[in-house]
Amino acid sequence: MSKDSTAYKAVLLAILCAVCGLLLSGVNALTAPVIAKNQLATVMASLEQIYPGGEFEEVEFDDPSGLIQGVYKSPGNGTIYKIHNVGYNSNGFTFMVAFNEDGTVGGFLPIEHNETDGFGARCFQDDYTATINGLTSSDPVPLLSGATLTSTAIQQGIDAAKALFNADAGISYDPNAVAEPSAPEAPKFSFSDDFSNTEPEAEEVSNDGTTAVYSTKAGGFSFLNEKGNKNEAEITLDVPSGTVKSVKITKFSDTPGIGDNATADSALKAYEGLKAGDSVDGVSGATFTSKSIAAMVRSALDKLAGGGTSAAETPAGTETAAVEKYAETEPEVEEVSNDGTTAVYRVRTGGFSFLNENGEKNEAEITVDVPSGTVKSITVDTFSDTAGIGDQATAEDYLQKFIGVDDPETVDSVSGATFTSNSIKSMIQSVLDKLKGNNAGTAEAAPAETEPVETASVTKYAETKPEAETVSNDGTTAKFRTKSGGFSFLNENGEKNEAEVEVDVPTGTVKSVKVTKFSDTPGIGDKATDDAWLSKFAGVSDPDEVDNVSGATFTSNSIKGMIQSALDQVKSGDISAPAASAPDQTAAAPAATPEPEATTAPETTAKDENKETASRFKETEPEVEEVSNDGTTAVYRIKTGGFSFLNEKGEKNEGEIEIDVPARTVKSVKITKFSDTAGIGDKATADDFLSKFAGKKDADDVDGVSGATFTSNSVKAMIQSSIDQTEAPAAALPNTEAGK
Template identity: 30%
Template sequence: MKQVAKLGLTLALICAVAALGLAAVYAKTKPIIDKRAEEDLLNAAREVIPGASAIEQQELDGTRYWIGKKGSELAGAAMQVEAQGYGSEPIQMMVGVDTDGTVTDVKIVAMSETPGIGTRVKDEAFLSRFRGNSDPAGVDGISGATVSSGAVKGGVSKALSFLSAIVAPGGELVIDLAAVPDGTYEGTGKGLFGPIKISVTVKDGKITEVKVLEHSETQGIADMAINGVPKSMIEKQTLDVDAVSGATFTSEGIINAVKDALMPFAVRKDEASGPVDITKLPDGTYEGSGKGLFGPIKVSVTMQGGKITDIKVLEHKETAGISDPAFTYVPKDIIEKQTLDVDTVSGATFTSEGVIEAVKNALQGSK
């Protein structure tokens, strides 16, 4: 018995020493591994921003991206995105965007697609189709690998949408429901406890149904968002709806999942639905959001007898005092002239443009 106890104690000591040794090795090698991973990302970003002499890492709303500069001039930007293809793991890609809102290059970083079929998305013949392109959704897919190539197209669209707003505001991608073909599409967004998978049905340029297919959110708490957000999207015919109080992360996950589903059909902001014909819009009060300098600007617009009769700024994150003239004079100007083609307020340009965009989105949703 004593011999058995002695052997047990010896084994325990050996295991403890081994565990300490592994912990020491991990502690020593992890910084090296992390540094190498960061270097790989930096090199990938450098590859997709041609002509950049310097690369700077930046972050916006928790999303990391890289800015490329040539001397003091902006050369473009890059970010890594992922999209689920046919394989077990998402396709990871680094996407570069030029200052004119076009794709500079795409580099596949990692994937688990079917060898010889899905892996063709890494071929130069396919990736070259994106260069100089401002409409990734219009790029031809790969015959026999439609899921894999579609995932890459969706990933490039996401990156172009995000980066264009930073380096080429005129080239920002937006989802124009009028440009989405009839059909049912699936997308994924990040919830509080994991991915949220949805399906969205579009018919005649309108959202007719949004279903939450899979999620890992807390039952009961998340139900308000799972029921309320889709209902709000259908009623208001816009993706820019409010999050449900108490279930913010779930709400944002659903909203982003719907955007993910429809992103392959996104168009350049300056190519979205043309001018709104105010005289043909039905009576009612409609809400819409636009992008201000420090966040979204939400407005309500009242239509009566083919005329805009009232515009109210409901929510914003702009600087008090500086933005006030835009909130006062832009709505007043729109109502007086009965057009959205009004001047911005000097010193509050971004706020003015955000108000105008919000009014336009509100009226487009009323059609």
């Protein structure tokens, strides 16, 4: 056979392959035991925790579940199974379970896990592992209440191991048997524990040397896992003994149906009588909330022990304590009237919402008897604190207790409504202080010398900083565009309200009032924008002839300010009926008297009108992006601020607007992102409202949706900005290429 022949080369290659195979087989035979031994060594430490001093051999296995990672036999002891499965944490966990040769569980050993403390992690703690260690290969594995996902994953892994072990040992069992859930032991907390991760806060509300009350906060499940709010409670302590008298949850921020089990009266009673250093049982399945409550109690105890105000230092009811407490509420007082006998005040002070949540103040109208300096009546018309808690301090039976008093501290606060009680007391004290400051020398000045009602009215309207701009005046009817500040402008540095006021020029009386922009509080101030109330001004020459809307004083005064400013314009002669031109005396035939000029206001083009309309929406900060414009239809993607953006620093609303270019009218409106209040603002995103803009050239041709003013204006701003944007391209698009 020639060495160059194909047959020779094939035979040679076959021989070489056979030799290599033999060599590899020999190497494998030599190294396989070493590799197996090394692999076994990596788990040996864990295996020996289950069977100390035992010998171990890794064996082959066939696991249909795919959960078992290794099987290790220990002669004379049993078989150990290494298992990996996924519970609550997506990274999963690893553990070992062993069955003795008699079928009893020889051990349960967690290897690695990242399950949640207080929940899934409890499956790897002694209480639950002891339950598993007492089972046999025929017993079903129980689940752990409050850790269902993790314990189910453990159950699946052990079931896979049971199937292999019982098949190998010839043990028959029911693989579908179900065990009763294992009831976990309730968590236990000591007031010496570290609660720092709950970030507890405690503020002393009162301390008379016998009883101290604290407003407290601490994070529970929502705060620690979802970046939510803390739970809040009012803790009452017995000062001499330093023990807990009561715990009342004032705000619950965790999971309803789970965490609130720890807020039940029966659970909270467990804290009564406890002191610093004691322990308390939490509620099973509500570990996070239980810890939050324990942290709040601990923070109150620490506050008391660390120098809470003692009775000796500042007795309850002293002027110093009252003044400091009320200063925090930041009271604002406005005198409405004072005839020397009775004084009426509008007053605002902060309660729980203002002091703890950056919310609004409470508001009331308080009437005082001037000669005696005592309270005659209190009417709370704006309540901003927690419904069902703070409003106990606004109940008529509580407010009646202040009638006839000259010191609000003589009336006890409402239990559980401390913040609102202090807000009410602050209002009363502020009014009484205002009266004392204003009435020094009242006896010398007879009330008859002043006209308190007119003075108050003028002052009130000046504060609203009214503006009136003439739109038209034909000598019979003058139309004004007006603005004046209401609640938002005067108290929150917000926008003014706006209205269109028509005045009958010859009589100087109101013909009609239409509110075009409402900037105050929806659901409160907008009561003063209802047509039924506005129609009461028709025919009046003094807006004070119409009573304010109860509970909407600021907006009522804002409306009156606009009306008064329009009437003042007419009375001052700033707008006068233009004189008709005299007939031409030189003409052969008498000439007809020319029509009076249509308006004394400066002429405006359509472009000017649109700019003025758009400026009305400037606070929405519109952003316009042209998507396409073929000279016939222009499409815009646009963003404008609504309630969320203007009041909560949230996101803008977004929409897509189609404009008919030649006509500069709306073709369609589509809201693509809604960022305002669900159930309120979204009324202005409904198709039946949006369809009203079709064919319109001015967004203000469509009335806003009642109760959804901010979102309505946001939508109008989108539309008006799109119309304004269309004007330039429409004139400069001779062909479709220009629009590309």
